[in-house]
Amino acid sequence: MTTKKPDGGNFVEGVITTTAKGFGFVSVGEDSPRENDIKVEAGFLNTALPRDRVKVRLNAELASSESPDSRLGRRSGREQEVMQQTGEVVEILARNKITFVGTVDEENGATFLIPQDTRIYVDFLIPNPPHGEKLRGKKALVRLMDWTDSKKSPTAEIIEILGDAGDNETEIRAIVLDKGLQMELPEKIHREAETLKKTAPVFIADEAKKRRDFRSVTTFTIDPADANDFDDAISIQTIPNGEIEIGVHIADVSAYVKPHSAIDEEARVRATSIYLVDRVIPMFPEVLSNDLCSLNEKEDKLVFSAVFTFAPDTATNPNSKVVVKDSWFGRGIINSAKRFTYENAQEVLDNGKGLFYDELHTLNTVAKKLAKQDKEEGAISFEHEEVRFELDANKKPIRVYTKTFQDTNKLVEMFMLLANKKVAEYVSSKLSNVQGKTAHPEHEGDLFVYRVHDEPKPERLAELAKFVAGLGYKLPLKEGRVSSTDINKFLEQIKGKPEETMLNTATVRTMAKAIYSTRNIGHYGLAYEHYTHFTSPIRRYPDVMVHRILAHFLSNEKVTNEEMNEYRSLAVHSSEMEKLASDAERASIKFKQAEYMSVRVGKEFTGIISGVAEWGVFVEEEETKCEGLIRISDLGNDYYIFEREKYRIVGKQSHEKFTLGDKLKFRVKAVDLEKKSIDYELVK
Numbered sequence: 001m002t003t004k005k006p007d008g009g010n011f012v013e014g015v016i017t018t019t020a021k022g023f024g025f026v027s028v029g030e031d032s033p034r035e036n037d038i039k040v041e042a043g044f045l046n047t048a049l050p051r052d053r054v055k056v057r058l059n060a061e062l063a064s065s066e067s068p069d070s071r072l073g074r075r076s077g078r079e080q081e082v083m084q085q086t087g088e089v090v091e092i093l094a095r096n097k098i099t100f101v102g103t104v105d106e107e108n109g110a111t112f113l114i115p116q117d118t119r120i121y122v123d124f125l126i127p128n129p130p131h132g133e134k135l136r137g138k139k140a141l142v143r144l145m146d147w148t149d150s151k152k153s154p155t156a157e158i159i160e161i162l163g164d165a166g167d168n169e170t171e172i173r174a175i176v177l178d179k180g181l182q183m184e185l186p187e188k189i190h191r192e193a194e195t196l197k198k199t200a201p202v203f204i205a206d207e208a209k210k211r212r213d214f215r216s217v218t219t220f221t222i223d224p225a226d227a228n229d230f231d232d233a234i235s236i237q238t239i240p241n242g243e244i245e246i247g248v249h250i251a252d253v254s255a256y257v258k259p260h261s262a263i264d265e266e267a268r269v270r271a272t273s274i275y276l277v278d279r280v281i282p283m284f285p286e287v288l289s290n291d292l293c294s295l296n297e298k299e300d301k302l303v304f305s306a307v308f309t310f311a312p313d314t315a316t317n318p319n320s321k322v323v324v325k326d327s328w329f330g331r332g333i334i335n336s337a338k339r340f341t342y343e344n345a346q347e348v349l350d351n352g353k354g355l356f357y358d359e360l361h362t363l364n365t366v367a368k369k370l371a372k373q374d375k376e377e378g379a380i381s382f383e384h385e386e387v388r389f390e391l392d393a394n395k396k397p398i399r400v401y402t403k404t405f406q407d408t409n410k411l412v413e414m415f416m417l418l419a420n421k422k423v424a425e426y427v428s429s430k431l432s433n434v435q436g437k438t439a440h441p442e443h444e445g446d447l448f449v450y451r452v453h454d455e456p457k458p459e460r461l462a463e464l465a466k467f468v469a470g471l472g473y474k475l476p477l478k479e480g481r482v483s484s485t486d487i488n489k490f491l492e493q494i495k496g497k498p499e500e501t502m503l504n505t506a507t508v509r510t511m512a513k514a515i516y517s518t519r520n521i522g523h524y525g526l527a528y529e530h531y532t533h534f535t536s537p538i539r540r541y542p543d544v545m546v547h548r549i550l551a552h553f554l555s556n557e558k559v560t561n562e563e564m565n566e567y568r569s570l571a572v573h574s575s576e577m578e579k580l581a582s583d584a585e586r587a588s589i590k591f592k593q594a595e596y597m598s599v600r601v602g603k604e605f606t607g608i609i610s611g612v613a614e615w616g617v618f619v620e621e622e623e624t625k626c627e628g629l630i631r632i633s634d635l636g637n638d639y640y641i642f643e644r645e646k647y648r649i650v651g652k653q654s655h656e657k658f659t660l661g662d663k664l665k666f667r668v669k670a671v672d673l674e675k676k677s678i679d680y681e682l683v684k
Contacts, residue, residue, distance in 0.1 A: 010058040012038060013093060016048045022121040024048060026056050026087065038087045046089040047147045047154070050119045051096035056087040098144040100124065100156070101178035103165050103674065104135040111135060113142050113156060116178050118675075124156040139165050139174050166673040168395045168595075172276060175587045179580045181274060185266060185285055192262050193287035200256075200292055204333070207255065207302055212332040214247060214305070218359055220338040221295055222345050222412050229273075229282070230295040231536045233303070233336050234415055236359045242312040243325065244362065248419040249303040249334050251293040253284070253537040254547040256302075263288070268570060271577035273539035276588040278395045282539070289538045297339040304547050305332040306419040306534070315365040322369045327422055330554060345408040364407055367414040374417070378484035378527030381491070382508055387625050389592050397596040400624035416535040417526065423550060424450060424530035428520070430553045447559050449545045449571050451533045453514040453523040455481060460510045467506060470646060471499055484527050501608055502647070502661020513579075516542050516571040518564065542574045590676040593626040597678050598671040604683055609662045612649055614642040617658050619666055619680055628678030630666060635682055 014028040014037075022042040038056050040048070048054050100120070102113040111129040115122075116139075124142055129135055139162040147154035162177070163170030176183055219235040235247035257264050267283050274281040282289045295301045309326040338355060340348075348354035349364060375381055390399035427448050456464075458480030465475040465482075473493060476486050487507065494500045511525065516533075523531040534550070537543035545567050552559050611618035616631040632640050635658065638651035648659035658664075666680040 011090070012056050012058065012087070014038070014054065014056065015096075016040070016045075016050070016052055016054050016089070018045060018048060018050050018119050018121060020118050020121055024089075026054060026089075037084075039084050040087055040089055044088040045121075045150065046092070047150045048089045048092060049096065050117065052092055053094040053096070054089045055091040055093055057090050059086045059088065095144070097180045099141060099159065099177070099180065100144065101139060101141050101162070101174045104129075104138045104140050104158075106136050112153070113140060116174060122154060125153040126158060127155055128157065130158060130161075133161065135161070137165055139163060139170050141174075141177050168278070171591050171673070172278065172588060175276075175584050175591065176274065176281065179584045181281070181577075181580055181584060182270065183281060185282075188262055189266050190285050190287065193285040193292075196256050196263075197287050197292055203256075204300055204302060207331075208300070208333050210331075211302070212305065212328075212330055214249065214303075214332050215300065215335040217247070217334075218356065219247070219249065219334050219336050220340055220356060220359075221297070221336050222340040222342060222408055225341040225343060228280070228286075228294070229289040229538045230336075230339070231538045232412070232416060233295045233334055234363065234412070235307075235334065236363060238312075239309070244310045244312065244314055244366075245307060246310065246363065246366070246415065247305050247307040247332075248415050248535065249295070249305045249332060250419070250535050250543075250547075251295055251538050252302040252304045252331060252547070253288070253293050254304075254544055254551070255331070256288065256292060257284070257544065259548070267541050267544070268573075271541045271570075271574040272581045274581045275585055277389050277397075277592045278391060278588070283541065284538060293538055295334065295336050297336050300333060300335050303332050303334050304534075304537075304550070305330060305334075306422055308418065308422070310366065314369070315362040322366060322373060324418075324422065327426065329423065329426055329550065331551075340408075342406060342408045342412075345411075346406045349407060360408075360411075363415070364411050367411040368407075370414045370418060371410060374414075374527065375488060378488065380484050380487050380511075380525045380527075383504065385625065387589055387593075389596075391592075397592045400593060400596050400626065402623070402625060420451070420532050420534050421526075421528050421530065423534045423546065424448070424520075424528075424532040427532075427550060427553055428530045447564055448518065448520070448549055449532060449542050449567055450517055450520045451514060451523065451531050451542070452517045452519075452521045453525045453531075454512040454521060455524050456510045456512055464506060464510045466645065467647065468503060471503070473503070484524055499661050502659070505610065506647070506660070515575040516578075517575075518568045518571055540574075540578075542571065545570060587676065590627075591673070593624065594671050594673055594676045594678055596624065597626050597628070597668050598673060601668045601671060604665060604667050606663060606665050607680075609658060609660055609664065612642070612647055612658065612660055617649060619664065626678060628666075628668070628680040630680045630682055634669070634680075636684070 012026065012028050014026040016024045016026045018024040022045065024040045024045055026038040026040060028038065038058065040056065100115050100117065102115040104111065104113055111126040113124040113126060115124065126142065140158050141160040141162060142156035143159050145155045145157055162173050173183060214235055217235045217237050219233050221230045221233045223230055231251050233249045235249060237245050239245050263284065270283045273283045307328040308324045310322065311320065311325060313320050314322055345360060348357050349360055386403040388401055388403050389397045392398050431447055461477060461480065461482055465477050468475050473490065475482055475490055491504065494503045520530060522529050532546050533540055533543045534546050535543065537547055549559060605621045607619040607621040609617050610620040610627055616629050618627055618629055620627045636651065636654065636656065638654050638656065640649045640651055642649055648657050650657050665683040667683050669679040669681040671678050
């Protein structure tokens with residue numbers, strides 16, 4: 001939004017990103033290209049902090065752009081040397097947050113906090129620190145009290161002393177609180193959950209009379225070995241006409257948690273469970289997430305089900321396509337016969353015998369066909385690795401490894417994708433009937449919560465196409481766009497090639513981020529026209545919303561405008577909280593990786609260059625995926641030139657090249673647990 005003032009000055013409002021160097025960039029819209037962001041030079045931030053909403057006066061002159069994150073492979077779109085609009089922050093319209101985490105220090109009788117967030121370019125003065133406790137070196141949570149004069153330090157008060165920097169409990173708590181997230185649920189939430197549990201036996205018995213009964217149908221769960229909350233179960237049976245009926249049964253959280261109850265309000269705020277390396281911070285109290293709602297083995301459980309019917313030869317005829325002949329959605333009751341882990345279910349498949357082998361084999365065959373069809377229709381299949389840790393009794397990492405993605409993982413994934421897709425299609429078909437010809441196209445889907453994924457931005461695709469062309473590949477752009485099918489063809493071309501890792505990474509970082517929205521634009525990455533999240537209501541609040549909306553349509557009830565207005569704002573909030581939770585999860589992984597390498601200083605490893613910047617190269621260790629920085633000064637006795645467009649650094653005299661995706665040998669040089677950073681040095 002741009003406004004014209006009487007004095008002739010142009011003003012814009014937007015959200016600011018700041019840097020440790022004291023300058024920033026103001027984004028004026030979600031869909032605006034990043035090179036259009038307003039650059040605010042050092043000295044003109046006027047107390048703005050990361051993600052604050054600000055008003056900016058535009059300057060007449062332009063400046064050369066400079067990125068706050070100019071690391072190649074993690075490009076922000078601001079890194080090209082272009083002339084960019086500059087401005088000055090004239091007003092803070094809304095603070096993004098007022099609580100911050102950092103390390104306490106003392107100097108010349110003054111106590112201050114050094115923020116953990118490196119984007120914050122000032123320290124916080126603490127005028128009234130607590131007495132009788134040694135504070136230096138402690139991590140603390142503080143509340144911003146006053147900062148209206150950028151020439152002075154912001155003042156803050158200590159809310160909580162978290163503990164010694166570097167300590168596991170301290171650092172994990174610091175990670176969560178610094179994202180503005182909460183650790184513990186309020187006591188009243190636990191009390192309400194206990195009340196629900198007491199009344200549950202009678203409630204379940206009463207509900208069983210109203211629901212479709214799947215308790216005699218073979219049903220089981222397949223989850224990670226360390227899982228405690230089981231959102232989903234799969235049933236399978238052959239019905240009298242020979243057709244295969246597969247059910248996806250999801251914990252019916254909405255049967256217990258009513259809108260605007262204390263538990264519901266708390267879950268709305270949290271929006272998601274947070275999965276850290278050493279713990280889960282649940283969205284719902286454990287009485288619900290691990291007990292009442294969890295689809296535990298050999299217990300009657302209330303579910304919301306999506307049941308699909310397939311032709312008799314779907315699993316036996318290799319040439320037959322998977323076609324869903326019929327779908328049923330509704331509330332049911334199940335009793336899971338077996339709690340499989342991914343590993344022991346895979347063992348049954350690999351051995352060709354064992355409990356429920358026939359059922360698992362049929363499910364696996366259908367899932368593989370579904371995956372093949374999705375890929376043929378344009379679903380992008382990125383290879384992805386998940387870092388896991390083995391911790392000792394003190395939560396210290398003794399082993400870091402990557403999770404193996406097996407057939408059973410894909411099996412569960414494909415049936416969850418199918419359920420999510422078919423639920424979205426069902427509701428969308430109902431919406432078409434409800435809205436009819438009077439609906440405005442721009443409001444399509446306004447009565448539902450979709451999971452949407454936009455196409456990559458043209459400027460990012462152009463950069464990627466130029467980069468891959470330099471390596472002899474072609475990414476076919478048509479009017480700045482590329483189909484997901486062509487992305488898949490490109491990924492197939494690079495499979496097994498030395499540059500595969502580099503190009504895979506560069507392609508992933510070109511993609512937009514999936515979000516929740518009441519406006520359907522489809523899901524680019526999955527190549528689905530309609531998609532939602534239905535299958536994880538224990539850990540994601542949008543799934544609870546979807547269950548409630550689906551229940552309305554199944555009962556032919558009207559979704560009120562008031563309810564949908566709530567869901568519109570909650571969709572935006574859920575996307576924001578998902579990102580914060582994801583950031584916290586990644587930070588916990590980085591902390592544990594740093595902790596793992598801290599006792600391996602001096603040891604040698606091999607790894608892949610995962611990022612390139614003007615100050616050095618980032619290297620990811622092969623097995624543990626522990627990423628560290630090799631600084632320019634540790635590359636060799638040469639002057640190195642940073643070639644941004646080619647994702648590499650080149651020695652001026654030696655012509656030695658360090659390119660994204662290169663394999664090299666390195667030594668662990670130093671580790672900073674507080675900063676969660678690792679320094680490597682090159683071994684030649």
